[in-house]
Amino acid sequence: MLLTTATSTLAQTEPALGTALTSGSTNLSFRLRSEHVDDAGFIGDAAANTLRTRLSWRSGNWENMNLLLEMDSVTYLGDDRFNNTRNSNTRYPVVADPDGVDLNQAALQYRLDGGSVTAGRQRLLRGNQRFVGSVGWRQNEQTFDAIALNLTPTSTLELDYAWVNDTRRIFGPENGNPPAALDSDHHLLNARWRVSAELNLDFYSYSLAFSEAPALSSATHGLAVTGERELGTDTQVDYRIEYARQSDYRNNPNDYSADYVMVSAGIKISGVRAALSHEILGADSSAGMAVQTPLATLHAFQGWADKFLNTPAFGVRDTAVSLAGNIAGSNLTLAWHDYQADAGSLSLGQEVNIQVAKTFASRYTLAAKFASYQADRYSTDAQKFWLSAEARF
Secondary structure, eight states, rough: HHHHOOOOOOOHHHHHHHHHHHHEEEEEEEEEEEEEEEEEEESSOOEEEEEEEEEEOOOBBBTEEEEEEEEEEEESSSSSSSSOOOOOOTTTTTOOOEHHHHHHHEEEEETTTEEEEEEEOOOOBTTTTSSSSOTTTTTSOOEEEOOOOOEEEETEEEEEEEEEEEETTOOOSSSOOOOOOEEEEEEEEEEEEETTTTEEEEEEEEEEESHHHHHHHEEEEEEEEEEEEEETTTTEEEEEEEEEEEEEEEEOOOEEEEEEEEEEEEEEEETEEEEEEEEEEEEEEETTEOOOOTTSSGGGSSOOOOSSSSOOOOOOOEEEEEEHHHHHHHHEEEEEEEEOOOSSEEEEEEEEEEEEEEETTEEEEEEEEEEEESSSSSSEEEEEEEEEEEEEO
């Protein structure tokens, strides 16, 4: 009787598992990019023509579980006349897009009532990605070997926790310097309370421990208050007020603590948004340290010239004015940044950013992008220009 019951149960579950594996969804995308960098600090100008091919597959559900697999391949078109961090072309500026084939994601997800548990290599996007993100701008994405828990106990409250065992960085897949991966023991906690459209509270606590890069180990605890309000059928205003405190954690040899602050306000009229923001990555002058964000999607902050990927010891104050929206059928973004040191009166320069992008038939995107950084008493003048074409199937 027991054997008959077990055989019957197996017969019932096997077709369901087979259906889940054959009824999944497959996505294919291509991103072709030409990147040119003229930096006064280098002998030659960089020119990088790269193609990223991404193949993703997610199974159907079986016993509340599904499987995600994703592969990335980065190839070069023409000579690699740039420093990809692996080819030793140090006479050229860095374009951090090493070539190769990488397992970007491989994760098993179990769905709960009001939540999920995901284990394996996965993409982790926390808040606006200022502290934890995927670095999606680069051709090889940052992902994490992690166990992540998501809970939505109410319609207005969402909780996220993740333990990260390994940080898979943009410099892979081959090992080198900087490392392609860093052994990690990170604990990432987020709690979001949506009080109303005008008031959202986002608490976060990120405890990062890097065994191979102890100076990057830190504990950051913060709160972001955001919201937006309709002022009419065609006008909305929005704001963000954020504060965090960062200090050394675990094996960090430095004893420091510093503040992070972001204040921004925007107004959108007929789909065009104008905004003013002031961001501070504070410094602890006595320790010679400043707020660091090693897991962030850094390209989205402090200008596209990427002059502040590592926060200098005197910190950075970034005052920015931006304009973005759909104009004449294309998405246009304009921004101007003024950079000052947080500790002392050092002027760090100014920067202009411009991007025009247009999407066709919901799956094809063409974009042109430009960044011009004018140095003052920090770094060197630099101009970057990108042309890209993307297709998603």
